[in-house]
Amino acid sequence: MIFNEEYFDEGLYRMGTRSEKWDACRKEHGENVLPMWVADMDFPSPPAVQEAILKRAAHPTYCYTEIEADDDEALINFWQRRHGVTFGREDITMIPCVVTGLRLAALALTQPGDGIIIQSPVYGPFRMSVEETGRKVMDAPLVRDANGRYDMDLAAVEKQLQAGAKLMMLCNPQNPVSRVWTAEELQALLDLLNRYNVPLVSDEIHADFVFAPRQFVSVMSLQEKNVVALCAASKTFNLAGLQQADFICKDEAIRTAMRNEMDKAGVRSGNIFALEATRAAYNEGDAWLDGLLAYLKGSYELLADLVKQHLPKAVLTPMEGTYLGWLDLRAYGYTTDELMQRTEKAGVYFTVGTFFGQEQGEGHLRINIGCPRRNIEEAVLRLRVALENGDEE
Ligand SMILES: Cc1ncc(COP(=O)(O)O)c(C=O)c1O
Structure with missing residues (x-):
């Protein structure tokens, strides 16, 4: 099997697997919410594991x-x-x-x-x-x-x-x-x-x-x-x-x-x-892991581009490793609670910044990019909606 872009782009449907990331999140935040939070990945484990x-x-x-x-x-x-x-x-x-x-x-x-x-x-x-x-x-x-x-x-x-x-x-x-x-x-x-x-x-x-x-x-x-x-x-x-x-x-x-x-x-x-x-x-698992690392590097580059394009006031911390991006959204002027309410309404769920420290995490969200790239694109678009819309209420 070849662990290339196509393989990781495929992703997998995880609902109904007792997944904390998917099942628990959708139960709590709505059935169409896109979960970009807890640190596991929307890819199959290496075939040898199964x-x-x-x-x-x-x-x-x-x-x-x-x-x-x-x-x-x-x-x-x-x-x-x-x-x-x-x-x-x-x-x-x-x-x-x-x-x-x-x-x-x-x-x-x-x-x-x-x-x-x-x-x-x-x-x-x-x-x-x-x-x-x-x-x-x-x-x-x-x-x-x-x-x-x-x-x-x-x-x-x-x-x-x-x-x-x-x-x-x-x-x-x-x-x-x-x-x-x-x-x-x-x-x-x-x-x-x-x-x-x-x-x-x-x-x-x-x-x-x-x-x-x-x-x-x-x-x-x-x-x-x-x-x-x-x-x-x-x-x-x-x-x-x-x-x-x-x-x-x-x-x-x-x-x-x-x-x-x-x-x-x-x-x-x-x-x-x-x-x-x-x-x-x-x-x-080496070949699978090498393929994954190449995919994640490309996903990080994609995220950086998307943030530049759609979230011009955000600061994405440079990623040297992990599959977790740290987004500073303070320039948008919302509290962390407001960020969570707005993102939930826009149909996307990130890890709240204050989970990592009350003061240092205020106004931040963490995005998990261990998923097919189409989900990263969708998440950033939903985040843009969350940050831009809703002021009329
Ligand atoms: C830095 C760090 N340590 C530990 C864990 C959790 O590991 P475990 O499930 O083995 O306790 C995580 C999960 O996201 C993590 O990011």
Whole structure:
């Protein structure tokens, strides 16, 4: 099979599949709404994934599972092959999802009431993982330039370290601002954290979505002590409903502390279909993924053109990776609530900016471009209607 533009343009009908993105969205916001929000893609997973699931499903028992060497080896080989990152079986711990890993890190590496650094705007569950484990958010917001490109503010990070922060959560590559952090940026951050002996948990779920010539750099390739990486095949190969991820940690003390928290909470992994699907994706998904990356790069270029043409007052943050575009619509003068009401009325649903930070997300929307290009075109046209019309009411 060839994973070209035609293949990804085809997309697929997802209604009636218990899809959060489609079914839940249309139930809540209207049956014709175009969902451009939650981060999964309107493309089929690689054919090898479906074949692996069907094959296993054909055997009529679905009992307790064992995670075997080839499950870990598929992950190890994929990261070595695609990112040049090396780790061993002993470094891997399977968990249900990446957000589980954020929470385990908070529980294992800090005490109730301790401060944890995040960098808003950032994927909402970062903040929730801190607050819902009884820890305190210490924000060191990213800074942005006039083009909407974001950078880390190391002075702000240091201020929070001086104020006693005990852990930092990094999003690498960054959702929603789609920065792909460079080795130099990551090293500077690690040097700073090391001066205060504060560990870093790095959410690397978007590692595979990086547009050339940029290259993904894992914190694991820079440092072994005091770092944990969270990864999954779920985002890359569209498998989020299977609930399988890993934390990778070469620091034995941290690894043990996180595994102890898992034991306390009874957290287990090894869903029978997730094991089959993930192994197939890592072992046989390269051609599909290469095709996807080429398609997404073109989709990003299309989005940038459409925004220029139809939304002249909007600022689209340059996308270095992910399939998530960050749109600054403040120049249109609407509050975030107004933006959500207007877009709903115009028949399109984006992720509300304030999900990523109350202050930094105000007046912003996040658009998911992991879909056939005709949906991106339609979404931008509906957004234009939402921004332009309706003043008469
Ligand atoms: C940065 C980031 N981390 C984690 C997740 C969720 O991962 P999981 O479903 O494995 O918890 C997402 C999903 O959008 C994400 O963007």
